[in-house]
Every structure is written in structure tokens, then in C-alpha cells.
Amino acid sequence: MIPLTYSLHQIDNPTNFDFCPNAYSRFKFGDDLEARAFGEALAAGFIRDRLTGIGALDQMVVISSPYAFIPTATFAMKNYFVYTLNRWLAEHGHPVVEETKVHRTVTYKEDYGALSAEERLSLIGNDSFHIDRHFLEGKTLIFLDDIRITGSHERMILKMAEAYQLKNPMHLLYFAELVNRDIHPKIENFLNYHEVKSVFDLMPIISSANFCFNTRIVKYILNCDSNSCRIFxxxxxxxxxxxxxxxxxxxxxxxxxxxxxxLDLIKNYLNNKNYKLI
Incomplete structure (x- = not known):
């Protein structure tokens, strides 16, 4: 099994990007319009650069980044990636994709995007990923994630594939990838928080008709200072x-x-709508 990697955008400059950092930040905090734009763009690039002109295609399975109960931002991007890819597959007589999930078991509060490569590997190394091996037999696997910074998540995916003895053809797809190793991995948080500097910057996102929950926004609200949480x-x-x-x-x-x-503030809010937060 030799996985093939594909990234739509390459990051080689810490201040100059070929995608919009503000759009990326909104995407990471639940803006479904940005998720749609990113997913459609990634599918179009993957079709153009990897699928066009190669003949018959095996059944493909799209697998979003691992999560437990709350999906990651990548999950929303995955939806539009699948819609776009399926249209092309159907038009060209190929089977449309199937989907499955990688389950993860460990919950942590650390802000992953602020960690070094060593800290990331140490943190995620305590996690374990699980997948339905029998469902995948004879199929091409497409693992989807929004960004590749140090490759820690990718190593965990490959570790899982080895543990489950997966021999499937495998693609690892990213919206963006850090290719300049002289840039510190915290560039990820520079992008994550490019437009969201405080919990109050979430209001335009969550008040729109295009908001979808993900792990990042839930953790961000739970982790903000209590006074800000009350007002929010x-x-x-x-x-x-x-x-x-x-x-x-x-x-x-x-x-x-x-x-x-x-969480107590939230619980009190729900138990008593007239609870005075301030």
C-alpha cells in the first residue's frame, strides 16, 4: 500500500497564500458557504489532476477526518466534495462514492494548531482510530482533511491502515498543505483565527443561515473566559x-x-431562561 497525496494549495510563505485566510478562518468556525467553496474546489482539482483520462474507476469510499460525536470542519467540506465528485462520476459512467467514518476515542482540550510537530505527535499518539475494515474491501479509499501541517494525523491514518491490514489503493487529500518546513506549525492557528479573534467574532457566522456546528467552535466557546461566555x-x-x-x-x-x-453557565441558561448571567 503506497498512499497517494494531493493538496489543492501549497503553503510556502507565512504571509502570502493562494486562498483567502479570512474565508479559511470562517470555514473552521462553521461557515457552510466557505465549506462549500472549499469542497467544490478540492473536488474539481482532484478530478482534473488525478482522475481525468485514467479509464475505469473502482468503487471509491470517501472518509472525512476522524471524529467522535461532533464532526470536524472537514466534514462540512466533505459533503460538497462528494456532491461535486459524484456529478462527474455519474456523467462519466463511474460508480458514485460511498462514505464511512473513522472513529476516534480520545478527547483533548489542547489547541492542536498551536503545537509544534513533536507536541502534536505526542498528543495524537494517545488517540486510537477505528474503521470498518470489511466495508472497505476491494475499494479505493479517499481520506479527506482540510490541511496538512506536520503530517501527524496522516501518520495516525497510516498506522490505522497498517493495524487493519488495509491493502486498498489510498488517496490522502488536503485543501492546503504546508510545504515550507522552515515555517513553524503554528501557522495553522494563524489561519484558524485570522478572522476570529474573540468569541464575539463568532456572531456573524452563527447568526447566518449557513452555519453548521463543528468541534472547533464548541471547544472555543467552552474554553473562553466565563465573563465573555456570559455575555455571548x-x-x-x-x-x-x-x-x-x-x-x-x-x-x-x-x-x-x-x-x-x-458548561454550568449553559446549563443554567437552558434550565432557567430568566437566569441572570450578569
């Missing part, structure tokens, strides 16, 4: 807060001590 909750609709709480519980965030204060 006052500006949110009840349906948003209710969904936020349910997702946090589903991802076991109530077991993380540093999230407890803000």
Missing part, C-alpha cells in the same frame, strides 16, 4: 445554546475540568 450567551438564540450543550455532552466535554464553568 445573552446574544445567542435558545436553539443554538441547546444544540451547543447537547454536542458538548455527546463529546464528553463535561468530563474536562476546564470546561465546567462555561
Amino acid at each position: 450567551l445573552q446574544q445567542c438564540k435558545e436553539a443554538f445554546v441547546s444544540r451547543l450543550y447537547d454536542l458538548a455532552l455527546g463529546n464528553n466535554y463535561h468530563t474536562i475540568a476546564s470546561y465546567s464553568e462555561n
